[in-house]
Every structure is written in structure tokens, then in C-alpha cells.
Amino acid sequence: MFTAIIPVHNRADLLELLLDSVARQTVPFAEIVVVDNASADGAAELARARGCRVIGMGQNAGFARAVNQGWKAARTEWVAILNSDVELDSRWLERLMAGIGEAAYAAGIILDAANRGAIDGTYDLVSRAACAWRAGHGEPAPQNSSRSAIAIAPGTACIFRRDVLDRLNGFDERYGSYLEDVDLGLRCVREGFAGVYVPDAVAYHRGSATLGRWNPQVVRLISRNQLMLVARHYDRALFRSCFWPIVAGQLLWGLVALRHGRALAWMAGKVEGLRGFRLESQPSAQSSAKLRAFLMASESEIRRRATDPYWRWYFRLTAAH
Numbered sequence: 405m406f407t408a409i410i411p412v413h414n415r416a417d418l419l420e421l422l423l424d425s426v427a428r429q430t431v432p433f434a435e436i437v438v439v440d441n442a443s444a445d446g447a448a449e450l451a452r453a454r455g456c457r458v459i460g461m462g463q464n465a466g467f468a469r470a471v472n473q474g475w476k477a478a479r480t481e482w483v484a485i486l487n488s489d490v491e492l493d494s495r496w497l498e499r500l501m502a503g504i505g506e507a508a509y510a511a512g513i514i515l516d517a518a519n520r521g522a523i524d525g526t527y528d529l530v531s532r533a534a535c536a537w538r539a540g541h542g543e544p545a546p547q548n549s550s551r552s553a554i555a556i557a558p559g560t561a562c563i564f565r566r567d568v569l570d571r572l573n574g575f576d577e578r579y580g581s582y583l584e585d586v587d588l589g590l591r592c593v594r595e596g597f598a599g600v601y602v603p604d605a606v607a608y609h610r611g612s613a614t615l616g617r618w619n620p621q622v623v624r625l626i627s628r629n630q631l632m633l634v635a636r637h638y639d640r641a642l643f644r645s646c647f648w649p650i651v652a653g654q655l656l657w658g659l660v661a662l663r664h665g666r667a668l669a670w671m672a673g674k675v676e677g678l679r680g681f682r683l684e685s686q687p688s689a690q691s692s693a694k695l696r697a698f699l700m701a702s703e704s705e706i707r708r709r710a711t712d713p714y715w716r717w718y719f720r721l722t723a724a725h
Contacts, residue, residue, distance in 0.1 A: 405434040405481065406497060406563065409474035412488040413441040413464050416450045418610065423454050425492040431501060434480050439470040447488075466580035467559065475569050483569070487560045491517065493606040500563050503551055503602035508592065509564040511557040512605025513545070514538075521545050524609045527601050528556035528586055529702040531718065532646040533653020534633040536586045537706050549603035555698055556589025557599050561607040568597055576636070582622065583629040590637050593698045594691040620669035623661050627673025630654065631681060639685045639692055646699075652721040660714055 408426055412419050419438070426436060438451035441464040451458050459473050475483045484497065496512060504510040516524045523545055525538030538558060557564070559575075562585075572591050575584040592599070611617065634643065634650060643650075654674070661670035687695070707719055 406431075406484050407475075407478035407480045407482075408433045408436045408484045408486055409439065409471055409478065410436065410451075410456075410486050410488055411439045411441060411467055411470035411474065412443055412447045412451070414443045414445045414447060415488060416443070416445045416447040419447050419488045420450060420454075421491050422486065422488055423451070423456070425494070425496075426486075427454075428494045429492065429497050430495050431498040433484070433497070435478070437474045437477055439474045441465055441470055466577070468575035468579050468581065468584040469577045471559065472574040472577060475564070475566060475574060478566060481566055482563055483566050484563045485559050485561070487609065489517075489610040490514070490561050491608045492561070493608075496561075496605050496607055497563075499605035500602050503605065504563070504600055507553075507600040508568045508597040509557045509562060509599040510602055510605075511554065511562040511599065512601070512607060513540075513549070513603045514558065514560055514607045514609045515545055517608040517610045520608060524611060525558055525560065526603070527554040527599070528558055528589060529706050530556070530586060530590070530633075530699060531653055531703050531706060532649040532699050532722075533657075533718065534630045534638075534650065535653045535657055535718075536583060537710055537715070539705065539709065542711070543709070546603065551603065552601045554599045554601045555593050555702075556586055559585035559588075560609055562599075568592075571595075572597075579629050579632060580625055582625045583633060587629075587633060587636060590633070590695065590698075593694050594637075594687060596694070618661075618664040618666055620666055623664075623666040623669035624673040624676070627657070627661070627670045628677040629673075630657070631674065631677030634683075635677075635681055636684050637695060638683055639687060640683060642685075642692065642696060643683055648725045649718075649722045653718055656714055656717055656721075 436456040438456045440448040523540040
């Protein structure tokens with residue numbers, strides 16, 4: 405049985421579309437828990453009227469803390485984590501259940517809600533620079549695709565075994581919002597948990613519908629959280645070997661922010677991330693090897709598939725490293 409966990413901050417109109425799609429599932433959810441981050445547009449009242457259990461946070465506590473409150477309150481063995489700006493195909497949960505097998509978590513294909521012939525994302529990949537790419541972003545939706553093992557399930561729309569979240573203590577709330585799902589995935593890599601990509605489980609995503617993709621707060625948090633990923637997961641040896649890719653990748657991301665008029669937000673995030681920066685990771689040799697292997701495999705797939713200028717320049721600059 406599954407509990408749907410839906411954090412929300414305003415945009416009651418989008419929440420209503422999601423709840424409609426949840427109600428159409430061929431395999432029903434046992435319960436729907438909406439975690440309200442101090443919405444001011446009636447989103448919480450809408451959720452209650454639709455029969456959801458609502459947990460009020462009293463403030464905008466961020467995605468990570470809201471999801472943690474939700475799964476800890478769940479009464480089922482499995483939970484689904486859903487952004488409030490997604491809609492689900494009616495067989496989304498049915499197909500994930502059929503495809504998950506022995507995996508600890510699963511994600512399906514996420515299509516662009518504005519262009520349903522294009523991929524918004526699938527699973528996440530991470531470069532040595534600690535910059536993430538949602539695999540397949542911008543590619544045409546495939547006609548045929550097979551299931552595959554994955555390391556990082558996007559928090560946009562995925563399912564998790566509750567005991568795995570309990571063992572890993574869920575999302576790290578220091579991230580607030582953005583890249584908290586990547587951090588959880590890297591911890592899964594280090595602990596030996598594996599997920600599965602189920603491409604016939606379809607969701608549709610509007611993307612950054614609450615604040616907007618290049619909102620200054622979004623840019624600041626992503627910029628900060630990239631450095632938090634490095635501090636949390638890289639030991640000294642990995643940090644030294646990846647130093648130039650980290651510098652190149654972070655500076656290139658700053659140029660992208662500059663092109664969108666968000667250089668100050670990028671800089672504010674980096675200053676915040678560098679304040680007290682300290683490598684926290686002291687993994688076992690086996691855990692460190694798993695993380696290094698994952699990063700190299702991620703870069704290999706990104707190199708094959710990503711076409712935007714950021715990644716072209718990143719691989720040019722790091723070719724000798």
C-alpha cells in the first residue's frame with residue numbers, strides 16, 4: 405500500500421490538477437498527505453475538501469523538511485513523493501509497482517507538461533563538479549524504452565520504500581529545496597541501495613511553477629547546495645582529484661546564471677556555501693569507490709546525451725582531467 409506525500413506552497417490550481425490525477429489512478433493510494441508550507445491561496449483548504457490529510461508547517465520550511473514530515477506520518481510500507489506541479493498518468497502507480505521488483509525506489513518518465521512530446525526528466529545524473537543533470541531533459545519522448553537500474557530518483561515524482569527513508573533519515577533538511585534528492589541518491593549509492601527506472605510510468609511536470617526556474621532564490625539555493633554536495637560526499641582524495649572539474653563546472657554554472665541576469669544570486673549562494681565549508685565525508689574504501697564509479701559513469705552518460713552549451717564547455721575544459 406502507498407501513501408502519496410505532496411508538499412505544497414501556493415498554486416492551489418496546480419494542486420487540484422494533481423489531486424484529480426491521483427484520484428484517477430488504477431491502483432488507488434491508501435492515503436494522501438499534503439504538507440502545507442504556509443500557502444496563502446487556499447491550497448490547504450482545497451486539500452482538506454478533497455479528503456487529504458493536511459500537515460501544516462506554519463512557515464515555508466522548504467521541500468526537504470516538508471517531505472520528511474510527510475513520510476514520517478505515513479502509515480504504509482511505501483510512499484510516493486510528488487511535486488504539486490505534476491500530473492500523473494492514470495497507470496503511473498500501477499506501472500511503478502509492476503516494475504520495481506526488489507529495488508528500494510523507482511521513478512518513471514517525466515514529460516514536459518507544456519510539450520508532452522518532450523522529456524522533462526527521468527532519473528538524475530551528477531558530474532564530478534557536483535552539478536546535476538536530469539537524464540534526457542529536452543529529448544523527444546521515446547517510443548520504446550526498457551527498464552534500467554538508477555541511483556538517483558527525482559523528488560519530482562518517485563516512490564520509495566519507507567524503511568529505506570527511515571534508515572537514511574530521509575532528506576537532509578539543510579538543503580531546504582533543490583538538490584536534496586541528489587544528496588539522498590548519493591547516500592543510497594554509498595549505502596548500496598539501488599533504484600529502477602520504469603519508462604512506461606508517465607508523469608507530466610510544469611517545472612519550477614511556484615517560483616520560476618531563474619528566480620533569484622532558486623539560483624541562490626542551487627548554487628549553495630552544489631557546494632554542500634561536495635562537502636557532504638567528497639573525501640579528501642576525491643576532492644583533490646576533482647578539484648579542476650569542480651572549479652570549471654561551478655564557474656560555468658555562474659556564467660549561465662549571469663546570462664539569465666542572476667549573477668548576484670549565484671555569488672550569494674557560493675558565499676553561503678563556502679562559509680564554513682568542510683569536507684564531511686569519511687567513507688569506507690568500498691563506499692568511496694562506489695561514489696567515484698557512479699560519478700564517472702554519470703559523466704559518461706551526460707557526455708553522450710547532453711547537448712546544451714554548458715555541458716559541451718564543461719567536457720572541453722575537463723577533457724585532460
